[in-house]
Amino acid sequence: MLLKLQNIRKSFGKVEVLKGISLSLERGQILALIGENGAGKSTLMNLLGGVFTPSDGDMQLNGNAYLPDSPIAAQIKGIAFIHQELNLFPNLSIAENLFINQFPIKKLAGFSLIDRRTMRERAVELLRQVGLQIRPEVKVEELSPAQQQLVEIAKALSAHPQIIIFDEPTTSLSRHEANQLFELVFQLKAKGIAMIYISHNLDDVHLLADRIAVLRDGELVKLDVKEAVDIQGMVKAMVGREMSEFFPARKVLPDTKRLLLVENLTAKGFVTALDFHLNRQEVVGFYGLVGAGRSEMARILYGLDRFDTGNIYLNGRLIQKPNPADSIKNRMAFLTEDRREEGLLLGMDIQKNVQLAALSRFSRGIFRRIDRKRAGGQVSDTVQSAKTRYNSVTGQPVSTLSGGNQQKVVLAKWLLTAPELLILDEPTKGIDIGAKREIYGLINQLVEKGSSVLLISSELEELLGLCDRILVMSQGRITASFTKPMFDRNAILEAALHKQSETLPT
């Protein structure tokens, strides 16, 4: 037995996050760890990775007591942790990143200089192991997310790990790149390295894992070999309910009144001749591959980027030069893909974040003083309805919330202002199933209140479940359009891929 956890408990203050988890792992085995955000996956892995120490329980590695007191200590014991957010320095070269804390050294006249030749040789060897054929002198910032991930894995391999923990490794990868990563995972497995794989993508989990462990509310609710668990079963174990409840029907149908009309919208290099419309209380989805121009389209509509030609009408009025301030005045809201950087003030508490969007509605008198009491009341209401897991609406910085809860705070923000047009760019990226369901509920609530939604998503299920119409984009153009209930999964996929291969140069 390589790793054995027995009755592991962990509490933060009065909150017990892990309630007696027992797990084991053998050489060359892949254990998938799934569960909603907040189920305790990260906490458990942080115990293994030396970030926290358990409150109670026993950890054994190779039959010896294992109790790392720092990430470095865990690394020395042979446990490597590949975090979702890569710990690389883009301004340094690949080789420098690989050896950032233990450069090969040569002595020259009493000086300890970096031995560039040895460093290069060792880097080339490590890169070969992960199948990355790039010169080690190249700076990390020039690499694609997938290549950066490989560098991170190579870095982990340099410490000769017995166990590698992957936390959501595929979120920034294309399908093709993810498959290449899986090949590498199987190679490492063949070498006898054990892996713990955390992911929200249950198809991937099913493909990779030998055994699947499901956590819910700090408890291990299921642990079985892959063959005994199907995807439906995983979902049920994770959220404790059936999948069909996921997309509750909306109480309203789309209006025939037109809200948004886009004619021949072109921004050179990004989008070409886009023609589409959006009716009131309608949800229109945009499907396509990463880089198809969907996010660019959204940024243009909101006024973050310029366009070259075309017309945008909102409520029949021509919008000359969209800019964010006017867009807010026109009751538009834009939820960016990168919510951590653009959507929230991470250092501030929930109340301040939620209020921000509606400050003007809570201000009174000539000095526009903010009516804190009234604002506070409404905020708690909206946040409650968003089912955010929080300790306190005030005083707790948003940065301490999980990704799914942060997203709910962002949506709660808009629930307060009830925007006419809501543009959502990948609203459930990297979010667990339970939180997704709540976000879908919030979107429906917004539409029922009168909002219209442009929904950009790379998850087809989500679009099929939520949208009234789906438009497919490829290489900056709209290549197909589908209206509910005539959604054809294969035709949609084909429209997203088709043009890509047709016009692929060389």
Added chain:
Amino acid sequence: MKILRAIVRLMIRHATVVLLLAVLLSFSLLSPKFLVSSNLVNILIQSSSLAILAIGMTFVLLTAGIDLSVGSAMFVVGVVSGKLVISGLSLWWAIPLALAVGMLFGLVNAFFIVRLRIIPFIVTLATFYAGRGLGLLISETRAINLPESFLQIGSSRLLGIPMPVLILLVVLLLAHFVLSGTQFGRQVYAIGHNSDKARKAGIPVDRILIGVYLICGLCAAIGRLVALAQLGAVSPTFGYQNEFMAIAAAVLGGTSLFGGKGNILPGTLVGALLIQAIQNGLVVINADPYLYPVVTGMVIFLIVMIDSLRHKSAQKALRTKTAA
């Protein structure tokens, strides 16, 4: 067309060098006395003090820090070493003591930044005022004239190379090797990109920050001795505003104020040469002295603009790359 665009891109990438050449060219057109070898050597000698100062500053800027106190540190170093030399202490004692004073400044800054976690801007703003005041106290606001022996160092030559230039060369090469060829140097860049990540990666962030401010203080002291050896006197405004010149030189050389980007060779060196060339050129063409800071300001503005252009074009390239 393609070639033209490539040339433009190349010029933007090496904007500081292009600007330096442009400045040399335009002054040489304005005055025949500018582009002669004796004047070029002059520019080199004059810029050596600033360049050494800017080298230390580059280390600090690379960690996303800033050191506003170097001008004051220089002043204190000047006053202390001046007093010591006048009171009869030999140069062999005075110089190491002066260097120690510079490093002490760095150590004080580092203590507040690393131990008490106060942001560098505030800490060094405090030591900037404290240092200036301390220097005025010690010197009783009088100028200190240094003995002839000190000035001789400034005008001496070794193997035909003027002493200030030689000292600059040694500091320059050492600093360059430390930054590009040692673990310490590469970790400086890592910290500048993101100190939290650096801590997670096991880099001894605190120790490196202390080292960086020590280096900056040491460079301030060396730079000051070099300037002293040329001027021969410490006036109450000695070193005044030099911190801004040093920051300007580093930024002109391509060092980012946000940390993690930049280099000393050629970056900071070219930046310092550019500032000095402009000052020298304005003197040669007999421009109004009040015009000097205006021109320097304009050059900084121009470079920052080019830097932002460079940043934008890099981003655009990245976006089209991912879109393709």
